[in-house]
Ligand SMILES: Nc1ncnc2c1ncn2[C@@H]1O[C@H](COP(=O)(O)OP(=O)(O)O)[C@@H](O)[C@H]1O
């Protein structure tokens with residue numbers, strides 16, 4: 001009877017709870033990380049990407065998915081623009097001829113990228129700087145798979 | 156078993172090609188999920204099907220395979236006696252009277268798992284593979300020395316798992332430790348179809364969504380198993396038992412005699428409930 005009402009009102013059967021709990025615990029087992037570490041990882045990830053692009057931090061989503069024998073990390077990080085609204089001051093060693101508005105340390109990689117034009121899309125820093133402000137920066141959403149930790153193997 | 160064919164031009168004195176049986180470890184991580192029961196019944200079913208089988212109890216210090224098989228009164232020597240030269244292999248092997256192609260090599264009861272030398276144990280499994288079609292190794296619970304010894308000589312593993320969160324988690328850990336080099340398959344044990352239907356127990360699919368292993372078979376939680384264990388008679392030898400048939404079906408899948416997909420135990424019908432109960 002109880003069960004009937006539980007099901008009527010959509011209570012989760014205990015087997016579904018078991019499965020969900022297992023999924024989560026194995027995730028951290030496999031990554032050898034505690035769940036709060038995963039949250040910290042997500043924040044660090046956002047921080048690193050923000051060094052290169054303007055990201056929509058409020059709508060970032062980092063999840064883990066099991067694919068066959070591995071866990072994939074799926075980071076869905078909306079990109080608002082390729083340039084930060086307020087670039088940091090260039091380091092003192094940078095020659096005055098360096099183009100303004102490039103993120104720090106990119107003078108060297110920009111020069112390198114122009115020297116190898118055969119792979120232009122691998123060097124986004126070499127592209128002409130986007131319009132600042134992100135107002136007309138195209139909003140891109142992209143899923144990228146990152147290999148996670150496999151099952152722990154014997155050492 | 157497939158024997159190597161001697162090349163035509165080989166000299167007449169060439170050694171007879173050695174039989175290479177399959178060494179399969181039955182493991183789980185968690186204790187009490189049915190490793191020993193599975194080893195005993197698959198051994199009995201494989202032997203009854205015509206194969207030569209030796210069962211090796213690797214649970215040193217907690218010997219149980221002998222009593223589950225009903226052979227406890229006939230054990231004279233154990234694995235460590237053989238490894239330490241106190242007895243020959245033939246002295247230590249106990250022949251099952253019901254199925255004479257089934258042998259048992261018992262574990263030492265009063266010794267510790269650390270007393271077993273991994274290399275020597277692995278070599279013993281190799282020797283047994285040359286004499287039997289199947290070497291089934293009953294692995295102890297845990298992931299320590301007893302486990303590493305038990306899996307060392309095995310080229311295949313059967314992971315036994317019950318539909319419980321702790322058993323699945325431990326099975327997952329064990330699959331990781333078994334590594335990539337072995338063929339690993341899954342037996343889900345003690346399934347209760349009525350509970351699965353009510354959403355109160357993980358289903359076979361739930362378990363295997365997590366473990367991702369080839370499913371070798373599913374054994375219901377059944378009074379037959381308990382009754383047959385009380386008697387020391389493997390249920391796999393009971394022609395009238397449904398669970399016995401499930402073990403025999405797994406044995407056929409192991410030998411390759413059957414390629415049919417494993418059957419999932421179903422609930423008893425009202426009629427079966429009325430007339431089917433056994434003690
Ligand atoms: N399918 C089953 N149905 C009912 N009882 C079972 C079943 N499989 C195992 N058992 C019981 O569970 C207990 C533990 O089994 P055992 O084979 O000794 O586990 P393990 O070797 O993994 O510790 C035993 O009492 C056994 O009779």
Ligand SMILES: [Mg+2]
Nearest residue numbers: 190191214219
């Ligand atoms: Mg046991």
